[in-house]
Amino acid sequence: MIRFGVIGTNFITESMIEAGQHVEHFELKAVYSRTEERAKEFAGKYGAELTFTSVEEMCGSEEVDAIYVASPNSFHAGQAITAMEHGKHVLCEKPIASNQREAARMIDVARTNHVLLMEAVKSTLMPGFVSIREQLHKIGTVRRFTGNFCKYSSRYDAYRDGTVLNAFNPDFSNGSLMDLGVYGVYPLVVLFGEPKSIKANGVRLASGVDGKGSILAEYEGLEAVITHSKINHSYAPSEIQGEEGVIMIPNISEPGNIKICYNDGSVDRLEEQNTHPPMYYELAEFVNLVQKGEIQSTVNSHKNTLIATQILQEARRQMGIKYPADEN
Template structure:
């Protein structure tokens, strides 16, 4: 499985390229950057022994040795680059969030399915062994009565934002903000377990340029309410708890890594703790799973993953728009 990595930002430098060192099933065959970032791409290529550097996307897509592209670019261009890759017959690994709107996600999913291409969203938690434990233990909790999730992490870019230097993560024109960047993990966790909510609303803290620097997402299900807090302007201990009539479980630590899971059932005076993730880097499990699915021809797993991606984006977009957060893509649609 030969992969072209698109981008030179944090998720590429600290995320996929280091993780790939533990995934021999996938070869980093090329790296792409816009011309202004060519020097960064060349340095990463030297560091990780990547044989080819591209600054022309059409040229990369014409490379017959490349099977997959990993899109680690700014949120707002995920749709554009993903569509071009699919039309060129390439399989796609899309960094979260999948795209900016549900319509974009739906179109990409339909295109991938029509062309029988493999398309994955890189949401780490869904492929971690500790998440599988949660799915296995969930029925033991009985009727679910409450879900709480908190992923709060003071952004390394927030001080610049306060000084008026707006990086992509805080730029509404580029589909940034806390809901799409960090609370999206809480949303994937909850939708992955319980499906799409009947209702969703978002109560954000809005910054000077109209972006959400933090916020609370409230999702209504038939028997319970799920509350998901995501913050880039402050920090606190991170966790997710699921409460049921017969017990509770807790995911310990940041939801994107799920370092441990604790389960306690009524009638037991003990809490069982699971720590089954096998790799220090949180992205290794998902990359190995993508390689397994591809090699096994397990297209049903592709379809299941895309169903979750679409349900998550439908919920996120509805909540974002209800809160009055306007992205650049929204303006483009209105003008069109």
């Protein structure tokens, strides 16, 4: 069994634990929270034996093999590094860090301590995305990638009423790009690698984060357009446009119900088998890699993480978004 400790007692952690019930060799062992009351409440709900109010103590426990980091973005690097320096494997929520400097440091620590570090991007490990990679050749030379994820945040209601919650607070390295834009950036990098250049625009809110924005990425013979927002909805699908057809992706964050529309009017529906909760596939990948003694995934790899982080950082620079974490 791979015994997990979790940092973060939110709905994302709950989704991970529920997915873990379907993963062989997964065991929830420990819960960290800032308060003992919350740690015990969460641990009791999911059957974890141990609770901690110190990250250092949980990472030092001999009864924990791996740490799942689902805290606010600005805490990812410090907590993951603490875990890895104690010899723990780390599955870290996306985006893995506030900036490329932090991400590079995390990867260096993983390699030094020979532990697994993987960014928890679920979409690129789901069956739908695997099918996209396998059948991309069917649409011929790819000319455009569009990644669209615009979802009005319920927390924006509070923001409009004058209350700045974590989702719109730069102290936590948050905002639309980091929360939703990454879902367009990461699959782009996995499919096509590092772009030659990017151009970014966005709406900067008074709190100091972006509420929405777009990225235009240039490749040789290919352009990519990524749109993201936490202050308005969009129901438009994402697409990969080739010279022979188009792959249509209704939901870029959880790719499924994907089809190829060819130039001659015919349509193929990709064979997918999402037989488990969406987070199952990233967790199963992580557990499998730990058992094999690997320090990175071939899909959510260290290289892809560094490229994606650099794109996010450069996009923020062009939008004028700066976090306190960038100054450290």
